[in-house]
Amino acid sequence: MNDILPIILPILAVLVVLGLLIPVLMKTRKTTRKYLGPRDENDPVQAPGAGTLVEDRPASGPAAPARTAPDSVGLDETEVVEVPDDAAGLETVPVETPLPVAGRLARLRERLVKSNNVLGKGLLALLSADKIxxxxxxxxxxxxxxxxxGTEPTMQLVDALRERVKVIGTRDPEHVKALLREELIKLVDPTMDRSLNIERHDGKPAVMMVVGVNGVGKTTTVGKLARVLVAEDKDVLLGAADTFRAAASEQxxxxxxxVGVPTxxxxxxxxxPASVAYEAVKAGIDQEVDVVMIDTAGRLQNKVGLMDELSKVKRVIxxxxxxxxxxxxxxxTTGQNGLNQARVFSEVVNITGIVLTKLDGTAKGGIVVAIQKSLGVPVKLIGLGEGADDLAPFDAEGFVDALLN
Structure with missing residues (x-):
């Protein structure tokens, strides 16, 4: 018996160790974390298990139950909220600090002067001639x-200048410049309300939709605007309702x-896309954020089905x-073609403001006036470059001054 013990004891020790390790190994699996919103037992919208933080689901396994929108809304896709969390093994992205609004405005005005001053200088040269x-x-x-x-604003400006120059009879460049500035400011209309409605109300966040045709920079605009709002100490949540363009959601x-904003x-x-928008707004309400921004897919204004879908997104929200x-x-840079786009979109979803991107290089500054005159909708934001902070609130007087300097 004493001769067998040295052999049996090591074997027993190995078996004991394996018995302890096997359950641990069976539970060690790669996990993902998805935030599905708070669980409401009385909410018929929520599927069993919805509204929980799934921490132990194999990444390659079956999808966990998730919220679906009400049948009355006509939605049937599963949507989730991605929550950045170091414990989930997600990559940590350094949070940047956006530039203050004042700094962006000064920089953008300098770029506008460089790219659009041909208009102002050309007009001043003509109006300062010895004989008009x-x-x-x-x-x-x-x-x-x-x-x-645009034709109507052009006729309005020319008639006003013609009358004032005739009455005053001046040829002094500075005087002519002052007259031109006054008339241009009237056309751009500083009385229009260009503020963004971004304040919480009725216990809910402000909701913003961003729409437009393909290739105008909607997703980039949403990202840049998120930076602007974060710089103003707003708590923001993004909704990636552009579900057709590859990698739009990841972008x-x-x-x-x-800037530390969840998507x-x-x-x-x-x-x-309506389901994604619904989930985004629901998450924004649950998390008590200040602003929910919904990015939508680009669509041509002459495609009736796509425009109807955009209307549906708004109705669902x-x-x-x-x-x-x-x-x-x-x-x-699309010039007058942008007017046709604006008219159709305005009919479908009641546009409240315009964001003009790429207002540098070959862009024509007069499009600001043409769009506002055509729709009665203010230009609220302008973009003048590729940089992350190259988006700023539109200022009528600053815009005209940049054209004339």
């Missing part, structure tokens, strides 16, 4: 039309993570909260 006859006024008119000012989430997005390619802002993003 019909040929000069024809050239003034042509200059304004080439700057995308938006990256923008958000750079609601779908794990399903081509998911119902309004089942939870009022849509406070609908910002239409326009590429300033």
């Amino acid at each position: 006859d019909e040929n000069v006024w024809d050239e003034v008119e042509e200059t304004l039309l080439l700057a995308d000012l 938006l989430a990256t923008w958000g993570s750079r 609601v997005k779908s794990d399903i390619d081509g998911a119902d 309004e089942k939870l909260a009022e849509v406070d802002e609908v910002l239409l993003v326009l590429d300033a």
Whole structure:
């Protein structure tokens, strides 16, 4: 017996160790974390298990139950909220500090002066001529039309200047510049309300939709605007309802993570955008954020089905909260074509403000006036570059001064 013990004891020790390790190994699996919103036992919208933080689901295994929108809304896709969390093993992205608004405005004004001052200098040269006859006024008119000012605003400006120059009879460049500045400011209309509706009300966050055609920079605009709001100490949540463009959701989430803003997005390619928007607003209400921003897919204004879908997104959101802002993003380089886009979008979702991107390089400054005159909707934001902080509130007097300097 004593001879067998030295052999049996090591074997028993190994078996004991294996018995302890096997259960641990069986439980050690790669996990993902998805925030599905708070669980409400009385909410018929929530599927069993919805509204929980799933911490122990294999990344390659079956998807956990998640919230779906009400049948009456017509939504059937599963949506989740991505929550950055070091404990979940997600990559930590350094949070950036956006530039203050004042610094962005000064920098953008400098760029506007460099890219658009041909209009102002051309007009000043014409109006400072020794003799202002019909040929000069024809050239003034042509200059304004080439700057995308639009026919009606051009006629209005030319008639006003013609009358004032005739009455005063001045040729002093500074005096002429002052007259031109006054008339341009009237056209741009500083009385329009260009503020963003971003204040919580009725116990709910402000909700903002960002719409537009393909390629105008909607997702980038949402990301940049999130930076602006964070710089103003707003608590923001993003909704990636552009479910058709590849990697659009990831692009938006990256923008958000750079300034510490969470993003609601779908794990399903081509998911119902209205469902994503619904989940984003629901999460914003649950988390008591200040602003929920919904990025939508680009769509051509002449595609009836796509425009109807955009209308549906807005209707679905309004089942939870009022849509406070609908910002239409326009590429300033498209000129008068942007007017056609703006009219159709305004009919479908009631546009409350315009964001003009790419207002540098080949853009024509007059498009600001043309759009506002056509729609009665103010330009609220402008973008003048590729940088993360190259978006700023639009200021009528500052814009005109940049054109004339």
